[in-house]
């Protein structure tokens with residue numbers, strides 16, 4: 001049986017991988033409910049467009065997963081993401097503390113606070129993810145032509161870049 005019956009077709013493929021993180025955040029310069037500290041089960045999907053290799057793979061799903069885990073999961077899972085202009089960050093600074101040390105579960109314990117230079121919206125998180133995933137995936141596989149990232153903050157709300 002011939003699996004590839006039209007070899008002259010464009011063999012550019014889009015493969016995707018999704019991970020989830022449990023991540024808290026709050027928005028600054030915003031008057032709605034998301035100005036309160038709250039958490040989501042974030043879903044991070046990357047769609048990778050690249051050429052088909054002679055072995056029939058576009059890019060190994062394991063490679064995509066490894067990049068998602070190292071650049072997204074390890075950073076954001078069970079963490080709180082705060083804008084550097086968040087008053088909480090300023091409050092810690094006024095006390096002469098790092099915000100991570102202030103929020104660590106035990107004194108001197110591991111901190112899971114990520115201070116970022118922009119409001120931690122789904123849109124900005126997606127832009128960050130697109131940049132770092134593109135860099136890593138392109139380095140691993142030069143045939144990667146583009147990446148698209150979809151960040152679901154809830155099951156009905158997503159940002160795509």
Ligand SMILES: [Zn+2]
Pocket residue numbers: 025034038039040153
């Ligand atoms: Zn939120």
